[in-house]
Amino acid sequence: MRTAPEVLLLLVVLTDFAVLGTTRLSTCIRAVAVQGLLLGLLPLAFAQHVSLHAGALAVGTVALKALILPSFLFWAIREAAVRREVEPVVGYIASLLLGAVALALAFAIAARLPLPESQQELLVPVSLATVMIGFIVLTSRRKALTQVVGYLLLENGIYLFGLTRTESVPFLLELGVLLDVFVGVFIMGIVVFHINREFDSIDSAHLAELTD
Amino acid sequence: MRLIVLFALPAIVGAIMFRVPAHHAGRVRVGALVATAAAHLALVASLWVRPAAPLFHGWLALDALGLVVLTVASVLFFATALYAVGYLQRERPRGGRVFVTGLLGFLAAASLVAASQHLALLWVGMEATTLSLAPLVFHRHDRRSLEAVWKYLVISSVGIALALLGIFFLATAQSGVGGRPLIVPDLLSHARQLHPAWVRAAFLFLLVGFGTKMGLAPMHTWKPDTYGEAPSLVGGLMAGALTSCAFLGVARATQVVVAAGLAPFAQPVLIGFGLLSLGVAAVFVIGQSDVKRLLAYSSVEHMGLLVLGLGLGGVGAYGTVLHVVNNGLSKGWLFLVAGNVVLATGSSAAAANRGLVRHLPVSGLLLVLGLFAVTGSPPFGLFLSEFTILRAAVGAGHPWIAGAVLLLLAIIFVGMAALVLEMALGEPEGGAAPVRENRWLLVGPLALAAAVLLLGVYIPAPLHDVMARAAAGLGGSAP
Numbered sequence: 001m002r003t004a005p006e007v008l009l010l011l012v013v014l015t016d017f018a019v020l021g022t023t024r025l026s027t028c029i030r031a032v033a034v035q036g037l038l039l040g041l042l043p044l045a046f047a048q049h050v051s052l053h054a055g056a057l058a059v060g061t062v063a064l065k066a067l068i069l070p071s072f073l074f075w076a077i078r079e080a081a082v083r084r085e086v087e088p089v090v091g092y093i094a095s096l097l098l099g100a101v102a103l104a105l106a107f108a109i110a111a112r113l114p115l116p117e118s119q120q121e122l123l124v125p126v127s128l129a130t131v132m133i134g135f136i137v138l139t140s141r142r143k144a145l146t147q148v149v150g151y152l153l154l155e156n157g158i159y160l161f162g163l164t165r166t167e168s169v170p171f172l173l174e175l176g177v178l179l180d181v182f183v184g185v186f187i188m189g190i191v192v193f194h195i196n197r198e199f200d201s202i203d204s205a206h207l208a209e210l211t212d
Numbered sequence: 213m214r215l216i217v218l219f220a221l222p223a224i225v226g227a228i229m230f231r232v233p234a235h236h237a238g239r240v241r242v243g244a245l246v247a248t249a250a251a252h253l254a255l256v257a258s259l260w261v262r263p264a265a266p267l268f269h270g271w272l273a274l275d276a277l278g279l280v281v282l283t284v285a286s287v288l289f290f291a292t293a294l295y296a297v298g299y300l301q302r303e304r305p306r307g308g309r310v311f312v313t314g315l316l317g318f319l320a321a322a323s324l325v326a327a328s329q330h331l332a333l334l335w336v337g338m339e340a341t342t343l344s345l346a347p348l349v350f351h352r353h354d355r356r357s358l359e360a361v362w363k364y365l366v367i368s369s370v371g372i373a374l375a376l377l378g379i380f381f382l383a384t385a386q387s388g389v390g391g392r393p394l395i396v397p398d399l400l401s402h403a404r405q406l407h408p409a410w411v412r413a414a415f416l417f418l419l420v421g422f423g424t425k426m427g428l429a430p431m432h433t434w435k436p437d438t439y440g441e442a443p444s445l446v447g448g449l450m451a452g453a454l455t456s457c458a459f460l461g462v463a464r465a466t467q468v469v470v471a472a473g474l475a476p477f478a479q480p481v482l483i484g485f486g487l488l489s490l491g492v493a494a495v496f497v498i499g500q501s502d503v504k505r506l507l508a509y510s511s512v513e514h515m516g517l518l519v520l521g522l523g524l525g526g527v528g529a530y531g532t533v534l535h536v537v538n539n540g541l542s543k544g545w546l547f548l549v550a551g552n553v554v555l556a557t558g559s560s561a562a563a564a565n566r567g568l569v570r571h572l573p574v575s576g577l578l579l580v581l582g583l584f585a586v587t588g589s590p591p592f593g594l595f596l597s598e599f600t601i602l603r604a605a606v607g608a609g610h611p612w613i614a615g616a617v618l619l620l621l622a623i624i625f626v627g628m629a630a631l632v633l634e635m636a637l638g639e640p641e642g643g644a645a646p647v648r649e650n651r652w653l654l655v656g657p658l659a660l661a662a663a664v665l666l667l668g669v670y671i672p673a674p675l676h677d678v679m680a681r682a683a684a685g686l687g688g689s690a691p
Contacts, residue, residue, distance in 0.1 A: 112409065113409050113410060113413060114409075115384065115387075116384065116387045116388050116407060116410075117387060117388065131377065135370075138366075138370065144362070147366065151366070151369060151370070151373075154370065154373055155373060157377075158373055158376055158377045158380065161377060161380050161381075162380050164380075164384065165380055165383045165384065165387075
C-alpha cells in the first residue's frame, strides 16, 4: 500500500502534461477524465482502512470527474464542432517547458511548506503543480473549451490538496469542490454553447469587443 | 433562529418566485421582491437592537464586522428592490423570473457570507453570490453581454478557486492546534500556535482569491466590462454589496494573520495592492467615455482604499470599516442614477447624454452630487472615511503614502469630473425638454444619497460603537 498513492500521483502529473502537449480537444478531455479517475482512487489508496466515507468520496469523485463532466465536455465539442486547438497563445513545446518549470517550482515551494503530519510527501508538490499547469492552460489557450479543461485541472489540484485535510476537517472537500466544479463548469458549458450559437465558433479571442 | 431566517427567507421566496404560474406573475414577483427586502431590512434592524446568539456550534454568528457588511447589503438591497419596481415597468429583461430569483438568491448568499464564522461556509456563500448574479449580467443575450459574463465567470471562478486553496492552507496551519477547524474565533484564540509558513501562504491565496471578487488591481479586468454591461441595478448591487462581502473574506484572512503576529508580513502586501488599485483607477478613469465603466474604475479605487486602510492598521481599520458603509451606499446611489440615465436615453455613453440636468432634473442633480460624494468631497461620508485612512498613513509614519494617495485621488477626481460634468451640464444635441421622472426610480437613490450625506456630518452612537468593535477586531482602533 505504501507505493500505490505515489504511483497514482505520478500518473496525475502525466495527465497534466498530456493536457499541455496535445492539440486535439478530445485527447485533452480524455486526459482530464483519466485524471478524475485517479483522483477518485486516491482517497481509497490513502485510507488505512476502507471507510464508508472514503468509499463514498471515491464513487462521487469518479462519477463526477471521470464520467459526467467529460461526457458533458464531449457533448459540447460535438455541438460546437471543434476538434483541435489552433494557434494557442503559447506554443505546445513552450507550454510543456512551462509545465516543467511549474513542476520544479511546485517541488521547491512544497519543500518550504512541510505538512505538519507527514502522510504523503508527493501530495503537496503534485497538487501545486496541477494548480499551476491548470492556470497555464487557462491563460494560454484560446478556445473556451480548452479553458474549461484548464479550470478543471486547477480544481483537481485543489482537490488533491484537500485530500490532506479529509481527516481533520470533515466535509470540506465534498462541500466545496464538487459543488463548485459541477455548477461552475455546467454554467460555463452553457455559455460556451451560447458563444457557439452567437458566433459559429467557440474562440474566446472573438470576445474582445470590450476594451479600453 | 433569526440568523437562519436571514438567508433562508430570500432563498425560499426566490425559489417560489421562479415557479409562480399566474399570468400576473410579473406583479407578484415584484411585490414579493419588495416585501422580502423590507422583511430582511426589519430583521437586520432587530439584530441591531438585540444581537442573535451563535448557532450550530458557532458556525453562524454575527460579529461587529459581519453586522456592518450585512447592514450595507440589506439597506442597498431594499433601495434596489424599490428601484426594481420602476425598472421592471419599463424594461422586460428576457428572463423576467430569472431576474427576481437571481436578486433574491444574491441577498440570501450575501447574508450567508456576513453571518458565517466558518470559513468554508463563507466561501460557499461567496460562490453563490457569483452564480446568482451571473444570469442577470447576461440578461440581454447579445454579444457584448455574453463577453462580459464569460469574463466575469472565468475570472471570478479562478479567484474563488484560489480562495478555496487558501482555506485549505489555513486548515493545514491549524492541524495539531486546538480549536474547531476553520471557525474564526477559534482560529483567532489559537493564532499564535498556527504554523506560520502555512498562515502566510493562506493569507496570500485568500487575498488574491477574494481580492479578485473585490476587483483589486491587477485582478480587476472583469470589472469594467461586467459593470458596463450589467443592468444598472445589478451593477449597483455588485459594486456596493458583493464587493463588501468579498472584502469581508479579505478582512477575515487579515484578522487571522494579524492575530498570529504576522502583521509585518501582511501589511506591506495589503498596502501594495491598495496603492496599485488606486494607480490603475487613476490611469483608466482619465478619458473614459461611458459612465458605468467610469463607476467600475471608481470601484477599483475604493477597493484599493479599503485594503490600504486595512494594511495601515490603527485608525485606518476604523476608516476602512466606515468606508465599507460609505462606498456601499454611494455606489448604489450612483449606479441607480446611471440606470435612470440609461432608461431615459438608452445609453450610458457620455456622447449620448449631454445636458442631463435639464433633461432629467432630479437624476441629473443626483449624478453631480454623486460625483462629489464618490470622489471624497466634504460634506459627504466618504470624505470622513478617506480622511481617516490618510490620517492612519501619516500616523503610521508613512507620509509618502498619504501624499501618493492624495495625488491619485486628485487625478481620479479630475477624470471623473470631466465626464460627469460633460454629461450633466454639456450642451445637448437636440433640445431636451425636462421629463417627469418615475418616483419608484428616484426614491432609492434619494434615500441612499441622504444616508451618505448624513454619515458625513453625524455618525450615530450605536453605529460608531459597532464600527469601533469591528476595527478592534481587525487589530485597529477608533479615532
